[in-house]
Amino acid sequence: MTIALGADHAGVALKDAVKHLLDARGLRYTDFGTTADASVDYPDYAAKVARAVASGEADRGILVCGTGVGMAIAANKVAGIRAAPVYTAATAQIVREHNDLNVLTLGARTTTADEARDIVAAFLDTPFAGGRHGRRVDKISALDTTR
Ligand code: RB5
Numbered sequence: 293m294t295i296a297l298g299a300d301h302a303g304v305a306l307k308d309a310v311k312h313l314l315d316a317r318g319l320r321y322t323d324f325g326t327t328a329d330a331s332v333d334y335p336d337y338a339a340k341v342a343r344a345v346a347s348g349e350a351d352r353g354i355l356v357c358g359t360g361v362g363m364a365i366a367a368n369k370v371a372g373i374r375a376a377p378v379y380t381a382a383t384a385q386i387v388r389e390h391n392d393l394n395v396l397t398l399g400a401r402t403t404t405a406d407e408a409r410d411i412v413a414a415f416l417d418t419p420f421a422g423g424r425h426g427r428r429v430d431k432i433s434a435l436d437t438t439r
Contacts, residue, residue, distance in 0.1 A: 293416070295321040296350035298337035298363075301329055302400050303356025309405040310354055310398070313412055322350060338366035338375075345394050346372040353395035354412065360397035367395045371436040374429070379403060381410035388418035390425045391432075 295314060299307035304326060314321050324340040326332045334357045341353040353375070355363035360377030367375035375395035378384045379402060387393040396415045398408055420426075 293319055293351045294349075295319060295416075296324060296341040296344035296353040297321050297355075298324040298341040298353070299326060299356040299400075300334040300337055300358075300363075301326060301331050302358040303363075303398070304328065306398060306400040306403070306405060306408055307354075307356045309408060310356070310412055313409055317416075319416075334362045335366040338363045339370065342367040342370035342373045342375070342395060346370050351394075352416070354415070355395060355397045356400055357397070358399060358401045360399040360402070363397040364395075367397065372433070374432065378411055378415070379407075381407075381414040384411045384414035385418045388415060389421040390428075392420040392425070392429050 297307055324337060338355055341355050344350040345353045355367060357363045364375040364377050367373050373395050374391055374393050375397055376387055376393055377397045377399060378387060
């Protein structure tokens with residue numbers, strides 16, 4: 293599994309913590325930045341990660357901003373992306389099973405590195421349940437072409 297990573301200035305430290313988690317699991321990732329404290333605009337990094345996932349260059353994406361909300365709003369503009377801010381591991385498990393979440397967004401101002409470890413583990417380890425949830429996700433995908 294290859295993961296696309298991105299963050300704005302608020303999320304750099306938590307993104308680095310996520311990279312350590314991925315290193316410990318031996319997972320490949322591409323870091324699309326940013327890597328410094330200088331203020332940047334989160335939609336630019338959401339777009340890079342969302343396009344990498346939508347194109348198949350990456351299997352999943354993880355984005356970090358202050359709350360995870362701006363990153364999710366921006367990433368969901370890219371067709372094929374199902375992104376959401378997730379604040380608990382229990383929710384991460386459910387949104388993988390039911391919504392086939394393919395981009396996890398984290399909030400550096402809402403979530404500790406320890407909490408992120410459990411959220412990321414659930415995001416990576418939980419398979420999509422399919423069945424009736426597949427029908428619903430297909431209906432979400434159909435909305436990609438509507439206005
Ligand atoms: C940046 O200050 C902040 O607005 C951003 O990281 C994020 O919280 C937006 O959703």
